[in-house]
Amino acid sequence: MSTDPETPDGVDEPDHQDDDQLETDGDDDALNDISMHDQDEDEGGADGKRTHGRQYTVVEDEPPDYSVFDNPPNLADMRQRLFSLENPIQLSTAEWHTYFPFVDNVWRKMRTTESQPEDRTITVEYYACRLRRASAKSYTPRPTPEGKQQRKKRTRDEKTCAMTMKVVFNPGDTCTISRATDGVVKHSHDLDYIDGTKRNTGIMDTARREAAKAYMPASIYWKMWEEPEKMHAAGGKFMKMSDVRNVQYAWRQGHHQTGLKAHKGFTLQRARREPPAPPPPPAPQFQPPTQPGGVFGRLEPVKPDARSEPAVRWDTLQYPHHARGFLEPYVPDPKLAHVRTRPHVTLTWASSLDSRISQVPGVPTAISGPETKAMTHYLRSRHDAILVGVVTAIADDPALNCRLANSTGYGGLAWEFQPRPIIIDPHARLRIHPEMKVLKTASEGRGKAPWVVVAPGAMLHPVAVSTLKAHGGEYLMINDYIPAQGGMNWEGIFNVLFREGIKSVMVEGGGVVLSELLRMHRSHLIDSVILTIAPTFFGKAGVMVSPEPAYDQGGRPLATRLRNVRWQPMGEADVVMCGHMNFDYPRPSNGMLPGIEEYSRAAPPSNGPQGSPPSTSHYPHQPPPQQPPSQQQPPPPPTPLPPQHRPPPSTQPPAVQIHGQNSTGAPAPSATPVPQPPAPQSAPAPAPASANAASKSPS
Structure with missing residues (x-):
């Protein structure tokens, strides 16, 4: 990827292409x-x-x-x-x-x-x-030397x-x-x-x-x-x-x-004598764009008298207070920061209906509307750091600051309340130069300089190191980097950030970073997921956010599910989904839906006509026989199963069922529960740590 920056610093003079304006x-x-x-x-x-x-x-x-x-x-x-x-x-x-x-x-x-x-x-x-x-810098004329006449200059609008x-x-x-x-x-x-x-x-x-x-x-x-x-x-x-x-x-x-x-027909009397009328002047000041009405209506308040108030930056965003309530359960709680041992990690991104975050790799794509953009900057204001990957930093050149209006309704957050940008760059691919948006924002006092996380052996250019330090940034070297096992050690990264005072991290992209953090064995590091879904399809050429599949010891696929999920419409067509990360091993099915099974367990027990208690092991299509409650008889011996339901002979010792798993950590192999003799009390089989999580989702 090659870039040729030509960022214009000012308004061009009317220099008509290659021709100088020889006459005023x-x-x-x-x-x-x-x-x-x-x-x-x-x-x-x-x-x-x-x-x-x-x-x-x-x-x-x-x-x-x-x-x-x-x-x-x-x-x-x-x-x-x-x-x-x-x-x-x-x-x-x-x-x-x-x-x-x-x-x-x-x-x-x-x-x-x-x-x-x-x-x-x-x-x-x-x-x-x-x-x-x-x-926009104010023009301060230089003093005229003594004995010289001040030049007449036309002030640019x-x-x-x-x-x-x-x-x-x-x-x-x-x-x-x-x-x-x-x-x-x-x-x-x-x-x-x-x-x-x-x-x-x-x-x-x-x-x-x-x-x-x-x-x-x-x-x-x-x-x-x-x-x-x-x-x-x-x-x-x-x-x-x-x-x-x-x-x-x-x-x-x-x-x-x-x-x-x-030309034929030309005479000096027929030439145009009157110069053309001057063009109409534009608006005196570029105002912040008016956000269209959506779920929250007009997001930008109208203030009739702004004479004594500072000028509004055109990129300042407004996010109303009544639109923040549904996000509270999923953002970091400052009251719990002193009891946490790792930072609160929130994954947030915008996606198409086919789980793409861009149409083409390396090309920024506008997915959601202006309301969700203002919501993103509000989420930035609630976190201590913003984390992105090096591919996103190179392709988008983001500013990584919070442009949400402050308490007075003008400008952005003060420097001390701005989130710290974190860029994951194991091989130091990001070219550090003063024209980067994140460094220009830091030099203007509207954001903080980034911390760039690199792996051991990364070739750091001395100019890049000095430039980053001059703006207040740093290079952080994480020793745990094993490309064959997934690259960076995310737990180590979050621990280092936590020791550096980062109590909450907002992960915004890109696709590789989000997919790695959504993997099964890293679900314990994630607290919240806030996903904006736009009603569009990008196709197979786009960048997908999807973790690698995970399987249990029995070879069956596992899924990472969200709990406490809430869906919130945003703007004209977008939908925001919020949830907490939750990981449960699936339980084997016994043929009944989970809701029916929970209802049957909550129902009062009934006795059969022979006076025996209800059997705990029966086929789903055969209800237990009824008996009057006055008669009490010992339970009958277990009935042998038909040949087609008998399990194959095995030389292994009997397994102990713990939350739907046997002692080896694999789920039960049959959808129909098979009665097994109880294990001896003198030598119970040990339960693994992974068996402590019982599944709450249907198979």
Whole structure:
């Protein structure tokens, strides 16, 4: 997997692609006045038609249907779709490369990732809006030296946009364009605003092609506006004469002596004299996205007067108090922290209906809605640490902090209440650099630096060690690492974290970490499971969360079941399942359902007509005979079984039944209970430790 980070730190200036803005907006009007008003005198000279003192010729043999545009089909509609990304867009790779130059003033490429699932390569490109800011810093002008005049600078408007886009290149020369954020984040501006701020490559190439044919800028500008529908579709609504001059400037440097020409029908009086109207300004400040109404209704309160209150960060999340009650039995209890000998471990993740957490390995996939995202950050606030695997850390580059609003409703949690990120990286594969989100968040004071758990023999780069320590992080080396037996010793990891003051751990992924912790022999380490299920299918190519099967000594499969399970609808379509971890060996069935069996045991005893007590061993289809309670007779000797029900002869000693298992730890071999003579009291068979757990689930 390779990444090429190009995180934009600020808003791009209107540098129209490769062409510098040679003329400012203030000079543009003056140049227009010169070219439009003073040219009347030049036109009637003896040399013929002139502009700015230069002679030009009109092309008379130009075809009647000549057009300067070469727009792809449905360009206006496609530009709007690629801007808003309301729904995923499926295009061929050639079509994507054709349309993208007309929206590259909106999107800027950030990074590229590659994954190879099932012997095929999938490339994913991530783009961010050009108005995105990494961090909003206040501008403090430097003092002007004595004797010098202060420069006049145009103050840039404080605007930012958090919209991101991803392009997944599928096998077969197709690609899927969709949002890389959740469904509630939208642009803080419209398409006209970005078109007025920066010109796209497509419209500039249109002018560049005409400039290379030695057409004069005024003629190119006039000819483009002769087709206003195509001009607007290509994003040239706010194009100016200076943009065309800047395009021709580079060509003119190598063609000083070439004479300029004009399109057929061009006159200086017919050229556009009025500059285009400025684009409408966007919202003054990007507000946090409004969460749609779901089970909990509107999650973000409306405060009418916020003059004296601090500014709201756009990524701050709101999770109402009335939505937290159902989670209380499954989150750590601070009152029990002093009596615990290991941390409270909670497994939480979002999954599709086919138990997938992503569509393609190594590609982040938005599964659940905004309500469950706010719930996840609330769960982070209730734990001391967040644990993820190295694959998740590399693919997602997560911040691993809590962005839940504080008690006053603004900002995130204070630094001392932020959870500690834990990254499981046995071979030190994670590249530590200051541009990581988790380190940038730590440097801004909005989170803590991570602890990276490595195995003995991991090659730690000195720069990585110093960078991690400079931000407050550490490398933790766990000696118990045996790849042949499942890798890291999770019990040892949790014990080390507990000694370091971590009383609760929230495990968020990825698929390998969750599947390992859900295995049967590690169920005693897990306290709670909180799973969000979305109504979607990802297919077999996705990453699955499923533990390896476990079997008892008799070869029968065992299952890990949850107890105290609760299902809670969340948002428009998601469901959250909460439960406690529970492990019970299955009991052999005697032919009756567990509920009927418990009811029969709770029923009052009755005696048969012969005065004998009810037999404890009978076939399910043969009820015990009734007897009056006044008669008491000794129990009859056991009746021999028919040949088809007799067990095969065995040379082993008789087994002692303990909670549905024999003395060897294996479940009873027959579904029909077989009477066995009682074991001698002088030498009872010892019961293993694993036989102390009796199954409460039907076979």
